[in-house]
Amino acid sequence: MRISRITALPVGFSLLLCTVFFSMVDLGAAQKTRNLPSGSAFFASERLALIKRRGTLIVGVKTDYPPFGMLNHLGESEGFEHDLAADIAKRLGVKLSKVSVTGSNRLQKVQEGTIDMVLATTGDTAERRQIATMIEPNYYASGVTLLMPPQENAKDWADIRGKKVCATQGSYFNRTMQQRYLLDLQMYNTARDAKLAVKNGRCIGYLFDNTAVLNDLTKPEWKGYKAPLPPALVTPWAIAISIKERGSDFEKVLGDIVADWHRSGFLIEREKAWNIPPSKFLVDSYELWQKKDSAGKPFCQRGVDGAWNAECRNKIFLVSSDVSGLTQMGLWLNERTGINLTLIYDSFDRMQYLKGLATTLLLTVMCIICSLAFGIVGAVCAEARIMLLAPLAKAGCAVARMNPPLTSMYVLLFGVGSIYGISLPALAVVVWCLSVYTGGGVMAAFLEAAATFRLQHPEYQLRLSNVRQLAWLASGSVTASLINVSKATMMASAFAVPELLSVTTSIINERGNVGVMMNALLLTYLLIIFCVVRLLRNLENRVLEAAQTEN
């Protein structure tokens, strides 16, 4: 036991210390190029001059992707992205000419120069940045969701772990979704087959791009169906212009326009106008671009190199040379080794993890205190010479010990909630159920100790005032029960309590750094348990000493 303590503590400690320490160090990082004058960073664009001279902006748009780009019953093209294109033309003071493009030819057309820009549901990826200039900031984002039948009541990805989910073969997200969300994917050759399987109840939903699912939901065929899960693996969308325009004032003008769309709430307003369910991406962006620094200037600004400050850029496109300090070290390590320690270098992940740790510690302390209290009070009731109370307490103890706490949590949170229409606070229910279960064990230990004690002191009756006399006899198994309850607190993650396990899975979902996060979680828990064991043993010794001096 001594040995294991020595080996495990330093590793766990250093991890935790790093996390705490760097939360202080990192404050000034990632701000290398802020608040410096700009202007000369961009060269004059030939393309922009051409657009102005011809008096027309030629935009590649989609016409087969409602509600983002489609043809109405008059045969006119319209949609969310068409409104955006019109606004750009208006701001440039030119007329708009739209060219219908497809997913496979859109970037090629902009490259050839037949169109000035593409505004056609183009996902912004590192590969596409090699062949086109993607305008930052991104103007929208799509993700993967589930098309689900009306009766399914899953609200979060955690609710469908291990469930059968229909998917189409070859979708880029299949493997990742399976790994990060632990889905049981049923592969179908075509989208049609997969959707039919959902209709026949062979799986609980169809895994697909959320914007395409939105599109399906507008059709009468899918009346009552829904897509309640928050989009996963979010891919941002960007306006694309020619690769030759990188660093030109055309890129700057477009970037400024999109930034203004976020600041003014134009995108959210257009989203609403087209009946698109509110996307978290737009809400978050609105908040970010509205933010002002202490001097009252917009927080998001271009630096001397013309790029937006790192905090306002999409994190997935940041490379180590874009930032400084701890973030740079973290990104550098990731670029070299693939080990992505966002937990340490990313301030958001770090804060989330520390908050999760705090919640877990709170849960642990509350469970230990309540279990002990329930156990002692229960044992005293069982020993009391009061009609009904004693047998009731004993029966309660048996029931409490023979019910898995997780089932009791379901009974209280969902069962009772569904009948009486009340929703109990999840954290309190978790503490209650774990404490009742463990309290049952503690109570049994005290009762057994009392029975043993009576062999020598036949007149002994357990009361709150003389519990201490049992300390020697009961302490071992009581401490063991309390250690066990501290190992069970992450049951709370099943009910969306933001403790360590929930936080870890949500960071994994966002970042995909499964290995790093799982190892960090395991280490952190080992550390917590070692500390809890040590503390409880110390407390136990103190109680025993006190009991001894008393006797």
Next chain:
Amino acid sequence: MNATEMLKHLYAWTPFLLSGFGMNILISLVAMAIGTAAGWVLALMRVSSRPRLKVFSLVATEFSRSIPTIVFQFYLAFMLPVEILIPSTNVILVFPVWVKAALALAIAVIGFTSDNLTIAMEEWKMGNTSAAFLFIPSWTSYALIIVMASSTASIIGVGELLSRCNTVINAIGNTQLMLPIYLYACLFFFGFCFPLTLLMKRISKIMLLRLAPKEADS
């Protein structure tokens, strides 16, 4: 929904729920088998005369006691691939999610077996064979704790009793049925674990009573 309708639903779904509970027991048995085997090895190392083995076993036991099974379940679910091709053979090892749950629970069993079997082996060495046999009822009681702990496998998506309850609620589509179904599930656990616990208590009491006069003799 009135009471008879509710009972009808419960009756109709009982086979489905029972096979879910069968999964709980299967997971527990596999966990107990693996955990007991590994714990046995650790216990043998602990009572051996070679200090290195002793130290290794103590460290391993301490770790297996300290790793929370739920965390380890997630660890295995995320980190262990579903299939592993054993190098230079054609054998594919398959790890369905319930096996991962059983492996995670086995970790706790290893610690338990290592500790309790060491005691039993020491008793045996000293000639107290009947005291050593006390390991059996306490092992069975621990198995029941594992049966209850196996319900957490639902969190990583194993189709055991608790997750089947959710399936049934979804299939019937009536939220009023939630409370009776969850309570019904509680009854499964209670009905299985309570009588066995009483039995084990009785057995160990009888064993202790048999022990007592012998010790008085010696």
